[in-house]
Amino acid sequence: MGWGLTIPLTGVALPAHADLVRALAAFGYTDLWSAETNGADAFTPLALASAWEPTLRLGTAIVPVFTRGPALIAMSAAALAAAAPGRFVLGLGASSPVIVGNWNGIAYEQPYRRTRDVLRAVRAALAGERVDGTFDTFTIKRFKLEQAPASPPPILLAALRPQMLRLAGREADGAILNWLSAGDVRQCLDAVANPDADVVARVFVCPTADADHARRLGKLLISTYLTVPAYAAFQDWLGRGAALAAMHERWAAGDRAGAAAAVPDEVVDDLVVHGTPEQCRDQVQAYLDAGVRTPTIALLPTPEASDPAAVLELVRRLGPAGAG
Incomplete structure (x- = not known):
């Protein structure tokens, strides 16, 4: 280990x-x-x-x-x-x-x-x-x-x-x-x-x-990375597809800031240790x-x-x- x-x-x-x-x-x-x-x-x-x-x-x-x-x-x-x-x-x-x-x-x-x-x-x-x-x-x-x-x-x-x-x-x-x-x-x-x-x-x-800082940064990273098809499919497989659906919608519409804002706090807390x-x-x-x-x-x-x-x-x- x-x-x-x-x-x-x-x-x-x-x-x-x-x-x-x-x-x-x-x-x-x-x-x-x-x-x-x-x-x-x-x-x-x-x-x-x-x-x-x-x-x-x-x-x-x-x-x-x-x-x-x-x-x-x-x-x-x-x-x-x-x-x-x-x-x-x-x-x-x-x-x-x-x-x-x-x-x-x-x-x-x-x-x-x-x-x-x-x-x-x-x-x-x-x-x-x-x-x-x-x-x-x-x-x-x-x-x-x-x-x-x-x-x-x-x-x-x-x-x-x-x-x-x-x-x-x-x-x-x-x-x-x-x-x-x-x-x-x-x-x-x-x-x-x-x-x-x-x-x-x-x-x-x-x-x-500062949980607000960590979550702001986490939402930006998640909306950038997890909209990549392979990562999106991975999160679907892990069971987060529904939680990230709004993020994907806003990203597809070209609303990058909206996509980050749509990431739930619980997903950030799952994927980013803070x-x-x-x-x-x-x-x-x-x-x-x-x-x-x-x-x-x-x-x-x-x-x-x-x-x-x-x-x-x-x-x-x-x-x-x-x-x-």
Whole structure:
């Protein structure tokens, strides 16, 4: 079991993370996970962290399977596995039509098959095999890593619905979960259907006693993310479809502010952990208790995090050692 933090933190330059990363192990953290949207790429923050701190597990959450070819993903993963032997985990995922299509100009087609094919090709390459053949979504001709890792890194899949969750449990080493409550974990684990699977969950945390601030921010994030079709379908599957129906109506009508306002407080409270740092830590612990192996905090901006020292103190109080 572990306890993770997502980097880079919002609004913090990459080099400014060095002191924070070096302090994390003493705060009880075991993991650092990167995200890739429109800020830093997934690999660079972890490469820096591998030099700053020698014990933390480092994982990508996630590398999109459309925006790089399988060979490049394998090369980047092999390099990080060499930089952090035994400490790197490759997280892959389909990403979204916005990131893949709108921002990168790549057709977002057959996301399940593309994810499965990239998983299979990259796993073979990292095992030192020559990858040569036709997959459903691409063809690779005679690719072999110049230097495959002595110990191939585990591969996890970002998964939202039963088909991808089953793939994560069947062919990957586990699943990365996102935008769910602790109460939703069991439903996802039942779909993974593999008790040995590693399960990491990104948990959005807004450590502030100002519930109005947390809910305003949570509603904005929820209306932005959960209107993406895959996330919308995930929430439908989890049983929140009716609660989010008004949000979807207003978003479809082009009313972005109205969509955020239509998100019920109860949905925010389900999906965004907030309260004092100690209350937040207890809520993150609930994900562990539900069966997640590593909850990973995605720290949201708060009025209390006004300078680097305040951010460091918040991160400390959110960590397992903060209870001591």
